[in-house]
Every structure is written in C-alpha cells, then in structure tokens.
Amino acid sequence: MSCSAIVGINWGDEGKGRMVDWLTERFDAVVRYQGGGNAGHTVVNEYGKFALHLLPSGIFRPGVVNVLGNGVALDPESLMTEIREVTARGVSITPENLKISDRASLLLPWHRRLDELEEQRLADRKYGSTKQGIAPFYSDKYQKKTLLAGELFDAEALRSHTEQLTEWKNLVLTGVYGASPVTVDELMDWLTRFGEKLKPFICNTTKLLKQKEQEGKRFLFEAQLGSLRDLDFGIVPYTTSSNPIAAYAPVGSGMPWAKIDEVIGVVKAYSTCVGEGPFVCEMFGEEAERLREAGAEYGAKTGRPRRVGPIDLVATRYGVEMQGATGIALTKLDVLSDMAEIPVCVKYELCGEETDDFPFPTMLEKCRPVLTSVPGWKKDISGVRRWEDLPREARDYVEMIEKAVGCPITYVSVGPERDAYIERK
Ligand code: GDP
Numbered sequence: 001m002s003c004s005a006i007v008g009i010n011w012g013d014e015g016k017g018r019m020v021d022w023l024t025e026r027f028d029a030v031v032r033y034q035g036g037g038n039a040g041h042t043v044v045n046e047y048g049k050f051a052l053h054l055l056p057s058g059i060f061r062p063g064v065v066n067v068l069g070n071g072v073a074l075d076p077e078s079l080m081t082e083i084r085e086v087t088a089r090g091v092s093i094t095p096e097n098l099k100i101s102d103r104a105s106l107l108l109p110w111h112r113r114l115d116e117l118e119e120q121r122l123a124d125r126k127y128g129s130t131k132q133g134i135a136p137f138y139s140d141k142y143q144k145k146t147l148l149a150g151e152l153f154d155a156e157a158l159r160s161h162t163e164q165l166t167e168w169k170n171l172v173l174t175g176v177y178g179a180s181p182v183t184v185d186e187l188m189d190w191l192t193r194f195g196e197k198l199k200p201f202i203c204n205t206t207k208l209l210k211q212k213e214q215e216g217k218r219f220l221f222e223a224q225l226g227s228l229r230d231l232d233f234g235i236v237p238y239t240t241s242s243n244p245i246a247a248y249a250p251v252g253s254g255m256p257w258a259k260i261d262e263v264i265g266v267v268k269a270y271s272t273c274v275g276e277g278p279f280v281c282e283m284f285g286e287e288a289e290r291l292r293e294a295g296a297e298y299g300a301k302t303g304r305p306r307r308v309g310p311i312d313l314v315a316t317r318y319g320v321e322m323q324g325a326t327g328i329a330l331t332k333l334d335v336l337s338d339m340a341e342i343p344v345c346v347k348y349e350l351c352g353e354e355t356d357d358f359p360f361p362t363m364l365e366k367c368r369p370v371l372t373s374v375p376g377w378k379k380d381i382s383g384v385r386r387w388e389d390l391p392r393e394a395r396d397y398v399e400m401i402e403k404a405v406g407c408p409i410t411y412v413s414v415g416p417e418r419d420a421y422i423e424r425k
Contacts (some may be wrong), residue, residue, distance in 0.1 A: 003255075004264060006023065006221070008225055008244060009267045009323060010228055010271060010316060014204050015413060017057050019411070020057035022421065023264070025061060033069045035072060035134070036072060038053070038134050038224075052086075055086065060094060060097065066098050068100045070101040071253065072252070073242070075133070088379075102149050103205075107389060115131045119134070127238060134241050137241075167342070213255070224244060225244045226266075227245060227322045243357055244261045260324075263325045264325070265328050266329045267330050268332050269332045270332070273306065280367045281309035281310055282307050288307075292306065311345065313345060314348050327411075328411075329410065338376075344373065345369040349368045350363060377397075384422065385422060
C-alpha cells in the first residue's frame with residue numbers, strides 16, 4: 001500500500017487545494033479526513049477556478065475515487081449546494097467517483113445556529129468562527145448526540161433518534177441562549193430533503209478502501225487548515241474543532257490501520273492568518289497592504305482580508321514537527337518577486353529572552369517577532385519550471401527556509417495554475 005497525506009503547516013490557506021489537485025494524478029483515491037465546509041481549497045484547472053469546501057480536490061480527475069471519511073463534519077445541505085455548483089461547470093460527480101462514509105456524522109441546521117448564538121454571546125471575545133457550525137457539531141459528535149449518515153437508511157429509527165436529539169437540543173437552545181425551539185417535523189423535513197440526495201453516495205467506505213488496498217491502490221489523505229489550527233496542538237482556542245494533523249488521517253479516513261509513507265506539508269512563502277487569535281509575525285500598514293494585494297489574500301470561503309506577515313520560521317518548524325512532514329511544498333514564491341528585501345521572522349522574543357521554541361498558546365500574546373531580512377530577486381518567476389532557472393536569491397530563500405525548519409522542500413510553486421510548479425529531485 002502507498003499512503004500519502006497532504007497537510008497545512010501553518011494557519012491554513014497555504015495552497016493545499018492546488019497541490020492536491022495536481023498530485024492526484026499519482027493516486028487512485030483521495031480522502032478528506034477531518035473538518036467541514038468551512039475550508040476553501042482553491043483549485044485552478046481546465047474547468048476554471050473553484051473554491052472547494054468539502055469535496056475532495058481529486059474530484060476533477062477521471063478515475064480517482066473521492067471519499068469523505070468518518071472524520072468529516074458532513075453538512076448535507078452545503079455539500080449538495082457544492083455538488084450542484086461544481087457539476088454545473090462541467091465536472092462529473094456521481095456515486096462512482098464520490099463516496100461518503102456511513103459513519104460520518106451529520107452537521108445539522110442547529111449546529112450552524114448555535115455557532116452564531118455563541119459567537120454573539122462572546123461578542124468582543126469571539127473565536128472568529130466561520131459560523132458553519134463546526135464547533136457545536138464536533139462537541140455533539142463527542143457527546144454522541146448527532147446522527148450518522150448511515151442512519152438515513154432506516155426512516156423509523158431515524159425519526160425516533162431525531163425526537164430524542166431534538167428534546168435535548170431544545171433545552172440548550174431555549175435554556176442557555178433564549179432562542180426559539182426546533183420541531184421534530186422541521187428537522188425531519190430537512191433530513192428528507194437533503195438526506196435523500198445524499199443516500200446514493202453513502203456506503204461503508206472502510207470496506208471499500210480495504211478492497212482498494214488489497215488491489216494495491218494508492219491513497220492520498222487530504223486535510224483542511226494547518227498545524228496551528230489543530231485542536232490539540234494549535235493556538236487553542238483559536239483553532240478548529242478537529243485534528244488537521246496527519247496523525248489523525250488514518251482514523252478520520254476510515255483506515256485506522258494505515259501507515260503514512262509520505263507527509264507533504266504545504267508552507268506559504270510568507271505568513272497569512274484569517275480571523276482572531278495571536279499572530280506573532282503580523283505586519284501592518286502599507287507594507288502589509290502591498291503583500292495582501294500581491295498575494296490576493298482574501299478568504300476563499302468568507303472573503304475576509306487575511307492578516308499577513310513574513311515567513312515565521314518558529315511557527316513553521318513547529319508545524320513541520322507536529323505534522324511529521326517528510327517533505328515541503330513551498331507555495332506562492334512568485335508573490336514575493338517585487339520585494340527588494342524580504343523580511344523573515346527567525347525567532348520570538350518572550351519576556352526579554354529570544355527563543356526558537358513555539359510557546360504555550362497563552363504565552364503567544366506576549367511574544368514579539370525577531371526579524372531579519374534577506375535580498376529579494378526583483379524578477380518575475382511565474383514562468384520558471386526548473387530549479388536551476390530560479391534567480392540565485394530565490395534559491396537562497398528556499399534553502400534558508402529548508403535549513404531552518406529541517407525538512408526538504410521538494411516542490412516550489414510559482415503560480416496558481418496546475419503546471420506552475422518546480423519539482424526538486
Ligand atoms: P488552501 O485552503 O490551503 O487550499 O489555500 P487557499 O485555496 O485558501 O489559498 C491559496 C490561494 O493561493 C488560492 O487562491 C490559490 O489559487 C493561490 N495559489 C496557490 N499556489 C499559488 C502560487 O504558487 N502562486 C500564486 N500566486 N498563487 C497561488
């Protein structure tokens with residue numbers, strides 16, 4: 001068996017979508033193992049430009065089986081909208097190339113509502129949720145208080161389980177938030193409307209993947225977000241509510257026995273971060289605005305302007321370690337092409353001392369970046385396809401990152417298009 005994972009090393013939005021889209025030609029199955037429709041993987045290919053939210057990025061490749069594993073937050077309504085939008089642009093999505101785990105839990109309309117209610121309650125202390133219901137969904141999953149996709153096939157049992165869940169959830173909605181209650185009929189209508197459309201895609205994906213393993217097929221595990229958004233190892237509480245780290249991939253994919261041979265960590269050539277929370281290397285003012293514009297740093301899902309900064313070697317080294325990355329894909333190197341000097345965050349200063357270690361989350365607010373700068377290349381590199389054709393300063397920049405984080409940079413991406421990359425042998 002051959003298993004690879006493609007993961008984010010930083011705060012998300014590193015450009016995983018385009019890397020998976022391109023790498024899928026080497027794999028037979030692409031499996032999303034965590035998270036929900038709150039991601040926005042941008043893919044540019046012969047069909048156009050797409051922001052995929054829940055669909056695995058292998059969906060554009062004929063012959064690739066795409067799986068939504070048991071670890072994802074499966075929102076039937078937003079998935080159906082996404083399928084409709086993507087198929088309308090000429091991409092074929094059928095029960096043959098998309099399989100949904102019968103063990104995936106359903107994100108229900110009240111999760112979205114609770115997400116909003118809680119962010120409203122937090123007011124200026126909010127976590128910066130995308131309000132897609134992800135945190136309330138995972139809380140319920142771990143309390144075993146939501147529905148599994150496979151339950152859609154037994155109408156009688158589904159109604160009885162829905163009644164129990166509604167009784168409990170209304171206590172929270174009305175008692176904690178003073179919101180209006182939900183009726184069982186409302187929820188059953190929603191489940192019928194979207195569940196029926198979902199059913200043809202649902203199966204025992206673990207069995208399917210086992211079969212494929214026996215046939216010698218190759219698997220690519222796809223994550224959303226990045227190491228610093230991991231529920232256990234990220235910048236808690238400004239994280240997501242699941243585990244984007246590669247170690248979770250076998251579990252969330254439905255192949256808990258799988259050994260991952262290769263972990264490709266995607267790192268952006270500079271830093272970006274969406275939403276709230278500490279971001280030590282953040283840049284402000286005109287310099288930040290220029291970088292944001294050059295990199296078109298606006299959220300794929302929300303359109304929010306992303307916070308930007310220089311590459312953060314402390315956070316990147318930590319991210320690489322937490323992912324167990326075996327190789328790095330460095331993206332958006334072309335975005336830095338206009339800079340005469342490129343700033344780099346080499347260490348943090350914490351309580352008067354310099355450190356290379358990524359601190360405990362509550363200490364991050366007290367950290368200051370220790371910055372240096374390296375010479376830029378001041379040349380358009382978007383057409384370069386061979387390592388030796390990159391300007392020397394660009395190669396030096398890549399090698400400086402590689403050395404600092406202790407992991408080989410095997411791919412360098414110089415544009416959003418499928419072929420705009422350099423593979424380093
Ligand atoms: P993901 O969630 O990690 O897939 O990242 P996003 O899709 O949110 O953000 C990456 C953005 O950068 C998208 O708009 C991509 O089209 C774009 N992109 C990816 N790689 C490159 C690159 O090498 N150069 C440039 N200029 N844009 C890139």
